[in-house]
Amino acid sequence: SQKIEQNSEALNIQEGKTATLTCNYTNYSPAYLQWYRQDPGRGPVFLLLIRENEKEKRKERLKVTFDTTLKQSLFHITASQPADSATYLCALGDMRFGAGTRLTVKP
Amino acid sequence: ETGVTQTPRHLVMGMTNKKSLKCEQHLGHNAMYWYKQSAKKPLELMFVYSLEERVENNSVPSRFSPECPNSSHLFLHLHTLQPEDSALYLCASSQDRSGVYYGYTFGSGTRLTVV
Numbered sequence: 001s002q003k004i005e006q007n008s009e010a011l012n013i014q015e016g017k018t019a020t021l022t023c024n025y026t027n028y029s030p031a032y033l034q035w036y037r038q039d040p041g042r043g044p045v046f047l048l049l050i051r052e053n054e055k056e057k058r059k060e061r062l063k064v065t066f067d068t069t070l071k072q073s074l075f076h077i078t079a080s081q082p083a084d085s086a087t088y089l090c091a092l093g094d095m096r097f098g099a100g101t102r103l104t105v106k107p
Numbered sequence: 108e109t110g111v112t113q114t115p116r117h118l119v120m121g122m123t124n125k126k127s128l129k130c131e132q133h134l135g136h137n138a139m140y141w142y143k144q145s146a147k148k149p150l151e152l153m154f155v156y157s158l159e160e161r162v163e164n165n166s167v168p169s170r171f172s173p174e175c176p177n178s179s180h181l182f183l184h185l186h187t188l189q190p191e192d193s194a195l196y197l198c199a200s201s202q203d204r205s206g207v208y209y210g211y212t213f214g215s216g217t218r219l220t221v222v
Contacts, residue, residue, distance in 0.1 A: 004149070034210055041218075043109065043197050044150075046210030089150070095140070095211065097150040 002028045006090060006098040013080055014106055021075040021101045023090035030093035033066055033073050038087045038100065047088075048075075080105045110134045113198050113214035121222055122188060128217045130181040130198030138204045139181045140211070141173060144195040156181060157204045188221045195219075 007022035023033070032051045036044035050057045050066045050073065057064045063076040077084050080103075087100040111132045120126050130139065141153040155163035156175040170192075172184040181198055195218050199211040 009147075032207055034206070036210070042215050043111075043199070043213030044211075045109070046212070049207065049210055051207075091211075093205070095152055095206070099147065099149045 002026070002096065004028075004090065004092060004096055004098040006088075006101045008101055009099070010102045010104070012104045012106060015081060017080055019077040019080050019084070019103055019105070021088050021090075021103065023073040023075070023098055025071050025092060028071075028092060029068070032093050033064075034091045035062075035064055035073075035075050036089040036091060036097075038089060044089055077103075082107050109212050109214065111198055111200055111212050111214035113196075113217050115217060116215065117218045117220075119220045119222060120185070120188065122190070124188075125184070125186040127185065128183040128196055128198075128219075130183075130214055132179055132198075132200040132212070134200060134202075134212060136200035136202050136212070137178060138201045138206070139175060139178075140199040140201075141181070141183050142197040142199060142213075144197055144216070150197065154183075155204065162204070185219075188219075190221050193219055193221045 003026045005024045013019050034049045035047045038044040048064050050064045052068050061078045065074045082105050085104050087102045089100045090098045114129045138157045143151045153167045154173040159175050170187050174182040195216045197216045198214045201211045
């Protein structure tokens with residue numbers, strides 16, 4: 001069956017460091033993959049979409065990679081700030097979501 | 108506000124009640140969705156509407172009944188729910204069903220508690 005796994009339930013890092021979140025999937029070949037941010041009590045907010053023929057996508061301090069051979073996407077936040085603390089979700093092309101990784105950036 | 112408005116924000120209902128959740132978007136989107144989010148579980152896609160036609164129903168119990176009267180409004184009618192139905196119910200919309208250009212726009216959700 002199709003499965004989407006985000007590397008860990010929670011990730012704690014120090015302000016200024018780079019946060020790296022992982023999204024792995026099995027039994028699936030998505031044409032694209034999306035990343036969302038969700039704050040407590042709110043709905044997810046769209047951040048980035050990357051297509052299967054794109055290796056990397058950037059938006060300000062965010063970078064996403066997509067390796068269809070490894071069936072994996074990496075989501076990086078550089079120069080992290082406490083305001084980046086949230087849960088980050090990946091979603092495959094048919095809008096199946098991973099369970100999310102809760103990121104906490106400590107000052 | 109994201110452009111997708113959900114009401115009410117919080118709802119407590121008994122197992123014998125009937126209630127409805129409402130979702131409204133004026134973004135000009137053609138597809139709308141209902142998702143269920145339970146603690147520590149991935150978002151579960153419940154229903155998909157494209158151009159007001161239901162195109163997907165992911166084995167959702169009949170006690171949940173969606174309605175899409177026009178492209179701007181989406182309802183989720185609830186009746187005889189169970190305590191395990193307590194969750195955050197999220198509505199989303201997208202320009203088209205793939206959401207490939209701008210992703211999906213979510214509302215803030217309705218926190219439902221069944222007692």
